[in-house]
Amino acid sequence: MITMTGLTKQYGDRLAVDDLTVTIRPGMVTGFLGPNGAGKSTTMRMIVGLDRPTAGTALLDGRPYAALRRPLRHVGALLDSATAHPARRAKDHLRMVAASNGIEKDRVGRVLEQVGLSEVASRRVGGFSLGMSQRLGIATALLGDPPILLLDEPVNGLDPDGVRWIRDLMRSLAAEGRTVLVSSHLMSEMQHTADHLIVIGRGRLIADAPLQEVLDSASLNVARARTPETASLASALRAAGCDVEQSPDGDLLITGARLPEIGDLAHRQQIPLHELTMQAPTLEEAYLRLTGAAVEYSADHASQSDQAAGQRRKADRI
């Protein structure tokens, strides 16, 4: 378990992490989400003692990182995949880390196999692709068989097979009862992986809830109606004060009325309805809604705005 209480980090006049109080529980994958610059890496670095909090604490199963005698046996972290010396062979890098943490040598072969690097174990790390370096970083994190794992953007540099592999790995580590905290700035990445979400923006906590709850709380309250008389229904709904858009597949997306009101209105106008449902928000929509106000004012801001505009463009007005 990871317990953060009032965790705060100030860099000069920049508040990177702002009074974060959360508990990351074992036995599940917790997604740590936020736009670029939200403070995810800084938080993870403070958890493993690489950055000193300005205020507050981060405890690993009740103890600060600095109090752990053999840290790798308690927590494994993938924070920067390029930490191995380029001239060193993969297995030698792992042997060295194992020796300095009192970890048995036979774990080296085990973790190399677990991450699919057995065949390149004798190659120098400097020649590794980004994906291979990422796998080596994960092998290093797993070396001490720790009950807590922190993975900062672990899918970076992985091909689709690698992405699937890391998702399965995270799920199986959580199923073994470990605490797994994985950061990403992509909501879609969490869809297949996380059970629980912690969302931050500008260092502040925005959401701390099960995945489905985050989705529900960001529900867009949009109804979807299918009818062969699209134009008639759209104009009747607009006359009744609703906001109406048409999705690319021809359905009407309606805000401003509940389902019975839309059904009754269609009935009064003798417009046949072939389908009438609430539209489920996508993860991306929920995320943009949650973090929209917390996006950094930087180049990243433009890319977030582009995403939001992309979502809106999906539904062109009729």
Ligand SMILES: Nc1ncnc2c1ncn2[C@@H]1O[C@H](COP(=O)(O)OP(=O)(O)OP(=O)(O)O)[C@@H](O)[C@H]1O
């Ligand atoms: N060593 C540092 N010195 C000064 N400012 C820093 C330092 N590290 C991070 N920051 C700032 O703190 C804020 C949070 O950065 P952080 O890297 O933790 O965000 P992040 O959520 O991990 O973003 P990304 O997804 O881009 O990695 C940013 O504004 C960043 O510029």
